[in-house]
Amino acid sequence: MNSYMIKKLNLLYKRYNYLIKKLSDYKIYNNHNVLRNLSTEYSRLSNIIKPFIKWNKLQSNLINTKSLLKEKDKDIYLMVLEDIKNINFKQKKLEKILYKLLLPKNKKDNRNCFIEIKAGSGGNEAAIFVKNISRMYIRYAESKKWKVEIMHIHYNEHGNGFKEIILKIIGIGVYGKLKFESGGHRVQRVPETESQGRVHTSTCIVAVMPELSKTEMPEINIQDLKIDTFRSSGAGGQHVNTTDSAIRITHIPTKIVVECQDERSQHKNKSKALAVLAARINAIKIEKKNKDNALKKKKLLGTGDRSDRNRTYNFIQKRVTDHRINLTIYKLNEIMNGNLDLLINPMIYQKNNRL
Known part of the structure; x- marks a missing residue:
């Protein structure tokens, strides 16, 4: 994934966490318009953040797995290469999903x-x-x-x-x-x-x-x-x-x-x-x-x-x-x-x- 996409997703992740805190504040439930707008935004961001969280976990696994390439044992080395291949495959699938989710949407798509x-x-x-x-x-x-x-x-x-x-x-x-x-x-x-x-x-x-x-x-x-x-x-x-x-x-x-x-x-x-x-x-x-x-x-x-x-x-x-x-x-x-x-x-x- 390119650096621009990662930066964009990290910003959305911060916004997502902010919304979680806001929606957990009972005072907001007194303002129905604000509650509705924040809930709608939270629902939209959830679809993007969930696969991004999975991608991040795979990225951490990838870093840890690559550190095992220093092993001199040939069998372990081959197993590590296979694990890296599987992680890369899963990440690529998630990146395709994230790319589509970040594409500009038709403004009418969210309408009744x-x-x-x-x-x-x-x-x-x-x-x-x-x-x-x-x-x-x-x-x-x-x-x-x-x-x-x-x-x-x-x-x-x-x-x-x-x-x-x-x-x-x-x-x-x-x-x-x-x-x-x-x-x-x-x-x-x-x-x-x-x-x-x-x-x-x-x-x-x-x-x-x-x-x-x-x-x-x-x-x-x-x-x-x-x-x-x-x-x-x-x-x-x-x-x-x-x-x-x-x-x-x-x-x-x-x-x-x-x-x-x-x-x-x-x-x-x-x-x-x-x-x-x-x-x-x-x-x-x-x-x-x-x-x-x-x-x-x-x-x-x-x-x-x-x-x-x-x-x-x-x-x-x-x-x-x-x-x-x-x-x-x-x-x-x-x-x-x-x-x-x-x-x-x-x-x-x-x-x-x-x-």
Whole structure:
């Protein structure tokens, strides 16, 4: 490891120890804003300092082991060389991890995000798949201790799936973990209603958008909005309100339509719908801005066709394939139950290596 990296890591280590002392002072718990900021910083630094501590221990072992090279016994000398080789190998692995952790992060990576999932081709099976996928993301968020808010659900005609669902995931590093989930997702399985045992292929479209700060909110002219109210409803009459609390906002220039009916308050539903609308408008602006950029030419939303997919979930073979990085894992049940790191971590690793 070069001297600059060691110097940088030692400075971060001092800051880390300072945070430990500050967070152990009970007086700080009276100031929630300071506590939250320090806790967030401590959590971020922990990911860097832990491998650095391991590296330092290996460095001490390396110095002690090299001192044994003075031994004249040939067998001992060869054993020492082997130990040095093993220590160097372990250090190199940690150095790669530390290097990536020290790389400048996208400022949006630590933000909350919206996950919008829409049924693509495949009719009723596509709607069921949307429900399955949304459950997968909710389970993943729960495993990370993140909070999940359901912004909107549009049930299918049979009530056994969703035509569309919008989730808000709240936590540290949420967008950074989930941003590569955007695109087409394809499922291959035999539907329960299929008497001949034929495999059915259907799709859904996932869009992951970071939550915007107040200063980043695009200017939305109230005259460009068509706002409708209606009674909240769900499959089989679930969550039916006696008042028109559900909100539908249409942004006339872009023809974006956002609905929110999760809250019983019309004001809260309107606030949530506007937040999603702002994120969608911002996503469209970014897409247009980067249209000619080779690194970002892929659109946020796919077409929903069976051929347009980032990932395939094959229930017959119990496998999941991410076509972007040619990764296939035969742990479909684990993944559908929220163990998404099996797919997300290799994807992040590949993206970092390409930069």
